[in-house]
Amino acid sequence: MEERRVVITGLGAVSPLGNDVKSTWDNIVAGKSGVDFVTKVNKDDFPAKVAAEVKDFEPTSYMDKKDARKMDPFTQYAVAAAKMAVEDAKLEINEDIANRVGVWIGSGIGGMQTWEDQHKKFLEKGPRRVSPFFVPMMIPDMAAGQVSIQLGAKGINSCSTTACASGANSIGDAFKVIQRGGADYMIAGGTEAPISNMAFAGFCSAKALSLNDDPQSASRPFDKNRDGFVMGEGSGILILETLESAQKRGARIYGEIVGYGATGDAYHITAPALDGEGAARAMQQALDDANLSPADVDYINAHGTSTELNDKYETVAIKSVFGGHAGDVAVSSTKSMTGHLLGAAGGIESVIAVKSIEDSVIPATTNYETSDPECDLDYVPNKARKQNVDVVMSNSLGFGGHNVALIFKKYE
Missing domain, CATH: 3.40.47.10 (Thiolase/Chalcone synthase)
Structure with a gap:
């Protein structure tokens, strides 16, 4: 079917x-x-x-x-x-x-x-x-x-x-x-x-x-x-x-959901797997499910919790999946403004991802003052960016080693 x-x-x-x-x-x-x-x-x-x-x-x-x-x-x-x-x-x-x-x-x-x-x-x-x-x-x-x-x-x-x-x-x-x-x-x-x-x-x-x-x-x-x-x-x-x-029914269409990846770290009850290995597999799964390549993604709404290990390993995971495109894709964490809504984070961040596509705006990572050599991607520091957005990946990672990536796309 x-x-x-x-x-x-x-x-x-x-x-x-x-x-x-x-x-x-x-x-x-x-x-x-x-x-x-x-x-x-x-x-x-x-x-x-x-x-x-x-x-x-x-x-x-x-x-x-x-x-x-x-x-x-x-x-x-x-x-x-x-x-x-x-x-x-x-x-x-x-x-x-x-x-x-x-x-x-x-x-x-x-x-x-x-x-x-x-x-x-x-x-x-x-x-x-x-x-x-x-x-x-x-x-x-x-x-x-x-x-x-x-x-x-x-x-x-x-x-x-x-x-x-x-x-x-x-x-x-x-x-x-x-x-x-x-x-x-x-x-x-x-x-x-x-x-x-x-x-x-x-x-x-x-x-x-x-x-x-x-x-x-x-x-x-x-x-x-x-x-x-x-x-x-x-x-x-x-x-x-x-x-x-x-x-x-003539409904307004905000966008399309096209990809879903979900993996387990099998590693630790609270810490992410080394180098974000599980997160990377979830992102790759979502891309495969959507039949998209890394170069198709305009924006990643990162899990980006403001913790030492998450931000470091999520960055490594993005690099491992996106390769040469990792430096070109915009990555931001709206938790800099909303805080971390725990089980609701993926819900509110999916709303944000869809609005980003609708309004052609990439939200900022606010409070970004001092760069970290281990976190060296384009985090859209401090000011939202007006830019055409066709595809957004949204990452959510949880205690217990749960990793999820969703992909939203402009409706055509």
């Missing part, structure tokens, strides 16, 4: 840079930062002081108050972003198509705040006071579950939990569902709300977070003085559908 072409017809976002796609993208292009002093935990209790928090989010703008109370913030973000994306796509999910509309939304951690709140109640007041909604609020698949319920999507319903690759795996897997005929539409992406005491403490103890207490410069991917990532939160959702369906 001939593989079906899959296009993007809707976008939705809740991010540290704004609670919709337009404000998020406008701030990305302007080089603004969503990082500030952390407020969702007491910063005086932790060595890390900054985070990229979602601000002024009102869940009842997207769901009724009763439903919102039964959702952890990570689920609220996903429902909001999904409803925005469906509205943007002008997709009416009715009885005629409901069985062919799937949901695949990843989360790396799930309802951490719910877990903390209920555990505290358990310790202070006993097991009988734990909420009956504790489990369905906490489990990572509930973002996909609630989106399905809220929108009436009755097709395949799934959740990838692959740490910081969760959102990208979800989009890639959703792409393949449509391509092979398992659905005609997919609501896909990632969501995360990890800024809680336990999660913040855990990442601090792992020495993963930046200890730079200047919010404006803490996230500095590929810079020689990088010292860790900045924790972020939010959700990024795409509407994927068959080209045939999009054409039939």
Whole structure:
């Protein structure tokens, strides 16, 4: 059976840079930062002081108050972003198509705040006071579950939990569902709300977070003085559908998803494989899947976490795959502005990749001040670049050795 072409017809976002796609993208292009002093935990209790928090989010703008109370913030973000994306796509999910509309939304951690709140109640007041909604609020698949319920999507319903690759795996897997005929539409992406005491403490103890207490410069991917990532939160959702369906209903087509690569390092629980070997295989897989050569890629939205090993080895991986073209392709990390959204990173960065194609703009890597001899590619330092963009690769790499590369292409 001939593989079906899959296009993007809707976008939705809740991010540290704004609670919709337009404000998020406008701030990305302007080089603004969503990082500030952390407020969702007491910063005086932790060595890390900054985070990229979602601000002024009102869940009842997207769901009724009763439903919102039964959702952890990570689920609220996903429902909001999904409803925005469906509205943007002008997709009416009715009885005629409901069985062919799937949901695949990843989360790396799930309802951490719910877990903390209920555990505290358990310790202070006993097991009988734990909420009956504790489990369905906490489990990572509930973002996909609630989106399905809220929108009436009755097709395949799934959740990838692959740490910081969760959102990208979800989009890639959703792409393949449509391509092979398992659905005609997919609501896909990632969501995360990890800024809680336990999660913040855990990442601090792992020495993963930046200890730079200047919010404006803490996230500095590929810079020689990088010292860790900045924790972020939010959700990024795409509407994927068959080209045939999009054409039939006259939908606006943002672009096409054409490549997906996913590999495992089989190396270490947190550190990337030496020289980014696993990441390189994922990138090559994505190119092969898309039937593209390295020279076809205009821009790589890098995983670019602002950690010592990731940025070094991702650079090596890009060089190994792109060869002589590595110095010509633009590479940037928008985590310099959004922070690291963990399981939602692949979702929000896919939205950014699609907007980059639509608007012919390559976002900058902000806070880039001091070059690192081991990171020597074109990182689009500090200022977005106006340039025609036909093909974008987006990388997501996660604890546990999960590596994902997605390829988006201008629709022709």
